[in-house]
Structures are given as C-alpha cells and as structure tokens.
Amino acid sequence: MVLAASSLAPGALLVALSRFATASEAKLLLPFVATTADIPALAELSLGAFGEEALSAATFRQRIFRGNALAFGLRHREGIVAYLLLYLHRRTLRAYIHEALVVAPWRGRRLSACLLAAAEGVASAVGMATLSAHVRASNTPSLQGKLRLGMVIVGRPPAWYTDREDAFYLRQRL
Numbered sequence: 340m341v342l343a344a345s346s347l348a349p350g351a352l353l354v355a356l357s358r359f360a361t362a363s364e365a366k367l368l369l370p371f372v373a374t375t376a377d378i379p380a381l382a383e384l385s386l387g388a389f390g391e392e393a394l395s396a397a398t399f400r401q402r403i404f405r406g407n408a409l410a411f412g413l414r415h416r417e418g419i420v421a422y423l424l425l426y427l428h429r430r431t432l433r434a435y436i437h438e439a440l441v442v443a444p445w446r447g448r449r450l451s452a453c454l455l456a457a458a459e460g461v462a463s464a465v466g467m468a469t470l471s472a473h474v475r476a477s478n479t480p481s482l483q484g485k486l487r488l489g490m491v492i493v494g495r496p497p498a499w500y501t502d503r504e505d506a507f508y509l510r511q512r513l
C-alpha cells in the first residue's frame with residue numbers, strides 16, 4: 340500500500356502544483372518521495388520548525404522504512420522546500436498527516452495546499468477511508484489549509500502538545 344502510494348505521490352504533486360502554484364513557481368519545483376538520502380535534511384527541517392516535538396532522523400527512517408508511512412514533497416535547486424509525512428494504516432484504513440512543513444521563504448504561496456491535495460489524492464487512491472490530522476490551536480495557516488481542503492474539526496484534545504497547548508483534531512472522509 341505504501342509502495343503504491345509512493346509511486347502515485349509525484350504525479351499527484353504535479354497535478355496539485357498546476358492547480359495551486361503559479362506556472363513560474365511550478366517550473367522551479369520538483370516533486371520527490373523521500374529516500375534514505377533525504378532523511379538528514381528532513382530531520383533538520385523538522386527540528387528547526389518543531390523543536391522538542393520534531394521527528395529525529397531515526398524516527399523518520401523507522402516510520403518510512405517500516406512501511407506504514409511515506410514522506411513526499413517539493414524540491415528546489417537549493418534543497419527541500421516543502422514536505423509532508425503521511426501515515427497509511429492498512430488495518431483501520433485511516434490516513435494521518437503527521438507533519439507538514441513549508442520552509443519560511445516559500446510560505447504563503449499555496450505549497451501546503453499542494454502537499455495536502457497530494458496527500459488526499461494518494462490516500463484516496465490506495466483505498467483509505469479517512470484522512471485526519473492534529474493542528475495546534477494557534478496555528479492559523481495550518482488550520483486554514485486543512486479546512487480549505489475539506490477537513491472538519493471533530494475534536495479539541497486539551498493540552499495535546501508538550502507545552503500543553505490544545506490541538507484541533509480534523510478529519511475528512513475520502
């Protein structure tokens with residue numbers, strides 16, 4: 340299932356780029372599915388953005404290569420500019436967005452909309468029943484992007500994060 344999803348992700352990202360990014364931005368960006376070689380860069384980006392909640396290189400490696408998750412994203416000649424880590428639970432048919440990131444200079448250009456649309460597309464294509472995610476209550480851009488995709492808030496777990504901030508729990512039927 341993850342193998343099928345990983346082969347679908349670059350195409351889904353290209354379709355999403357043509358929908359959400361400008362033509363000149365789309366030309367500069369190359370969809371990728373993470374391999375072992377990308378893990379140090381992903382872990383570094385995660386640490387910079389998420390601090391003590393970041394995923395370590397070991398966790399990325401374990402999640403991706405244990406076969407229940409894939410990381411995919413967009414690369415510029417300077418390096419990775421956006422990625423999303425997607426879990427695909429074979430038994431429950433639930434897909435879960437664990438982490439999504441757009442590097443600061445590329446924010447506000449709908450790249451997260453590209454990642455989310457690709458996540459929705461691949462999860463649906465491999466037969467997942469739902470797509471869900473947690474978002475910090477204060478993270479308006481992340482919340483907005485997911486609501487715009489069609490996810491709905493189905494819960495507000497209190498003190499979900501290590502600093503005790505609440506989360507919104509969002510879900511969408513596929």
Ligand SMILES: CC(C)(COP(=O)(O)OP(=O)(O)OC[C@H]1O[C@@H](n2cnc3c(N)ncnc32)[C@H](O)[C@@H]1OP(=O)(O)O)[C@@H](O)C(=O)NCCC(=O)NCCS
Pocket residue numbers: 388437438439440441442445446447448449450451452453474478479480481483484487
């Ligand atoms: C959250 C994040 C991925 C959004 O990426 P992005 O490519 O800049 O997002 P988009 O350009 O697709 O914008 C998403 C939505 O947020 C809105 N938005 C963007 N910046 C905003 C801001 N500072 N305040 C309010 N809304 C904002 C956009 O208008 C858009 O909403 P719309 O579709 O209704 O117009 C990015 O800010 C990021 O990587 N942040 C740090 C890591 C993080 O918080 N990840 C998410 C949790 S895992």
